[in-house]
Amino acid sequence: MVTYDPALPDPRFVMIGETSIATWVLEPVGAVRGEVVFCHGTPWSRRVWAHVARELGRDYRVFLWDMPGYGESDRDAVATDLRAQAERLVALLKLWGLRRPHVVAHDIGGAVALMAHLLHGTDFTDLFLWDIVTLEPWGSPFFALVAEHAEVFARLPANLHAALVKEYISGALPPRERAGLVDMLASPWLDARGQASFYRQIAGVASSDTRAIADALHATRCAVRIGWGRDDPWLPLGQAYELQAAFPGHAEVIVLDEVGHLAPVVRPAAVVTAVRDWLCR
Template sequence: MTIDRFDLPEPIFVSVGGDRVATYELAPEVDVPSSDVVFCHGTPWSAQVWAQAARHLSAGHRVYLWDMPGYGRSAQGSDVRTDLPTQMLRFAMLLDHWRLEGPFVVAHDIGGAVALGAHLMHGRDYDSLFLWDVVSLDPWGSEFFRLVADNSDIFAALPAPLHRALVFEYIAGAAHQRLDADIVAMLTEPWISDEGQPAFYRQIAELSPEHTRAIVDALPRVRCNTSIGWGEQDPWIPVEQAYRLRQLLPSRSTLITLPGVGHLAPLESPSLVQQALYAWLG
């Protein structure tokens, strides 16, 4: 069964570096001066993580989202590279496709590394950058994540029912608060098809902390204002990393921590996340 995808419109498929990318665009119903806001998701999610926030912000802003190749409704085939340097370049190219100069960028999980890489390694400028529970500093990746990375072929061969149960529990375990079953099912859906199962383990195997170390070294060269948001009970990336990240950025960043929230703040506490985004954009 296909789970309803909140309020995201049907994707606009574009080719980026030869890969099919699902993109989403939302705009105010009335023609008013507005800013451009771009959302980046992480692993193993898709643009659906930001769907609620995007819909709310689209009342006053032009909003853009994308499923990184390997995720969501974008291409998932065995020839699709999902390593971070490739995703960083894709994001830079996608900003060019959208003709966005100086957008506000919101990024979660490995989407933070992707957005930082497009900025620091590929010269794309942002008006401001909001980083939520982002992958950047060592160590990152859960114990399960590292186990799969070392044994991806074995996991890809699991019987489908075992794979489905494993992915469901893995995704549900990212939250501190219990997520509604339909939300977990929505996030799990891209990974339970015949193509999705090997894609799930392949994207884990291709993600490596060595690809974020250059980003961390370059953090003092970030050229835009930054804000940081974090769940205080994030089971995957401890909140201490938020404070370390703020110290490494060139100017003092605004830091928001959400008590009782895990790694999926946009879904666990959507109202607080949306308030933080409104204040940031204001």
């Protein structure tokens, strides 16, 4: 079991439009081998990437952000659709002065990164995509129900909301990995502000946006590697190979055994090895 310790510095808050975004930049002590940007998914935050980011930060300049609606970024009635998040990523890359970074993305973070690349013309050196939300079908029946009735779920009593969130998150983890991790991952969503944000960000993700990305995968202009948990209950492994066929060239697929949807959290060492091997290829 992973004992979670984010070990990240305090965030730097930047304004994109009228939205406050929490960002982190990790500077290596010695020579810089390159620049790596991490994108998280839902219902997570940069905390999913904390272990991996700290390890890569030994010799890469590492950039993380909490998408608005998540973590320490603005969560009060902000737009959380993929198009808005992609526009923010494009703006952040310009703010950071990054022209062709390496990008590592998980879940809807993969869709956000691909949208920035394919629909906004942002160039990356390469993409490492982990269990990404792009191909249909995606989203559990619960996810679809919430998307239709977010305002009703937002009014649930706090104890019922907490039980629902923890049960939902536990579904992304193998049973033996749930102790401690479920509470940590659920904690940002359990107060009144978090409850409203939790259902709002689910309602903001639409299949029409991911469909636009999926239709453009053939136009990807950088090398791609795909990572997947063999036992991902939310996004079946078969989608990794469908993505492989959709990208130009031959995107390599890395499969981690006995891993569900959250490889960066439950198997950070294996993810670090896979990403570092990719960056050093």
